[in-house]
Amino acid sequence: MPVELRRAEPATGSLSDPSGSVQVRVETDGPWRTVVWNDPVNLMSYVVFVFRRHFGYSRLIAEQLMMQVHDEGRAVVSHGSRERVETDVQAMQSFGLRATLEKAGED
Amino acid sequence: MAHAFRRRPDGSLACRLDGEEKAIITQVAQETADLIRADLGIDADPDVLRHAADSDDPLRRLEAEFAGRDAREPADSAVKRLFPAASDDPNAAAEFRRLGQQDLADGKLADLQRVMKILDAAGAGHSEVVLDDEEALAMLRALNDVRIVLADRLDLQRDGDFDTVRMLQQIGERVEEAGEKEDDQVGSDIVIAVYELLSWLQESLLRALD
Numbered sequence: 001m002p003v004e005l006r007r008a009e010p011a012t013g014s015l016s017d018p019s020g021s022v023q024v025r026v027e028t029d030g031p032w033r034t035v036v037w038n039d040p041v042n043l044m045s046y047v048v049f050v051f052r053r054h055f056g057y058s059r060l061i062a063e064q065l066m067m068q069v070h071d072e073g074r075a076v077v078s079h080g081s082r083e084r085v086e087t088d089v090q091a092m093q094s095f096g097l098r099a100t101l102e103k104a105g106e107d
Numbered sequence: 108m109a110h111a112f113r114r115r116p117d118g119s120l121a122c123r124l125d126g127e128e129k130a131i132i133t134q135v136a137q138e139t140a141d142l143i144r145a146d147l148g149i150d151a152d153p154d155v156l157r158h159a160a161d162s163d164d165p166l167r168r169l170e171a172e173f174a175g176r177d178a179r180e181p182a183d184s185a186v187k188r189l190f191p192a193a194s195d196d197p198n199a200a201a202e203f204r205r206l207g208q209q210d211l212a213d214g215k216l217a218d219l220q221r222v223m224k225i226l227d228a229a230g231a232g233h234s235e236v237v238l239d240d241e242e243a244l245a246m247l248r249a250l251n252d253v254r255i256v257l258a259d260r261l262d263l264q265r266d267g268d269f270d271t272v273r274m275l276q277q278i279g280e281r282v283e284e285a286g287e288k289e290d291d292q293v294g295s296d297i298v299i300a301v302y303e304l305l306s307w308l309q310e311s312l313l314r315a316l317d
Contacts, residue, residue: 039188040266041258043306045313046251053244070266089193090207094214096251098191101199 031105032085034078037098038069050095051077054088079104109304111311120243120315122308125233129226131301132253132308139253140219146186147212148179178204185259189215189252218249243312250309257302261295272299 036047044066051062055078068075077099078088085101092099110123124132143149159167178201181187190211193203222245229236238246263269276299 038266040263040268041255042251043310043313045310045317046247049247049313049316086193086203086207089203090211093191093193093207093211095248096189096255098188100191100193100195101203102194 031103032080032082032101033076033104034085034088035074035100035102036069036077036092038073039098042097050097054091112315114315120238121235123235126231128304129229133223133226135253135301136219136223136249139256140216142183142256143186143212143215146181146183149212178208185256188255188259215252218245221245222249243316247309247312250305254302254305257298260298261302
């Protein structure tokens with residue numbers, strides 16, 4: 001994720017989502033959570049795209065989560081029932097992100 | 108020479124690629140699909156299994172049932188990366204594979220196939236490659252999966268490893284300016300060049316979508 005390609009100009013996109021909807025589905029609590037792990041291949045812009053596309057997160061939230069993955073090595077990107085988290089992990093893997101599920105409270 | 112993706116007035120996304128670039132992308136997409144199939148034991152023709160499932164022979168039906176249920180653990184390091192364990196708990200990870208790996212593989216293979224079809228339809232020479240939004244999504248995922256395989260072959264494990272690989276390549280070039288290159292080195296130079304092309308193309312598509 002770390003791979004940020006040289007940009008001709010500084011990031012053009014604004015940090016706020018024009019749609020304005022803070023759809024923070026960083027979900028209602030549940031006993032399970034989806035974790036995305038850092039890797040040296042996925043482009044930062046791709047990870048942000050995937051978080052926005054799959055979870056419907058605003059650009060700001062998606063960028064914060066991406067940076068957390070990048071800086072801390074992992075980030076919890078959703079919570080919920082086991083079934084729901086399984087769906088999210090499967091979706092993240094379909095995009096090529098390294099994702100695992102874990103029970104909340106275990107570390 | 109490739110031209111970046113842009114959004115056209117009709118909403119479609121277009122880039123320009125020359126014949127060699129299309130051929131290279133098609134080749135690495137095909138190799139990625141072949142690798143997934145070989146490593147996970149997926150038949151190239153899913154109809155074979157379907158026919159077996161409909162067979163009159165109960166043994167064939169049983170075989171087909173097992174083949175469908177068996178989610179083989181990946182052995183190749185790149186395929187492991189494409190189909191990672193979904194949990195620390197080996198039982199949970201195996202269960203996840205059993206339930207989801209076949210669908211995951213089907214999706215990845217369909218994306219790769221779709222990209223090959225699009226490039227094929229664009230023709231052999233320098234031409235425009237045009238995508239709708241669904242095709243763009245397939246292209247993003249397929250490019251990413253191919254990059255994951257190439258990164259594995261280049262042994263990229265940590266952030267910044269690609270910069271190191273490229274630096275070593277440049278040093279190697281200077282050292283070897285006089286002499287012939289080893290075959291191995293030529294091979295990895297090509298992988299590096301293809302990885303850069305795919306990264307650039309993926310980034311350009313993401314920007315056009317933004």
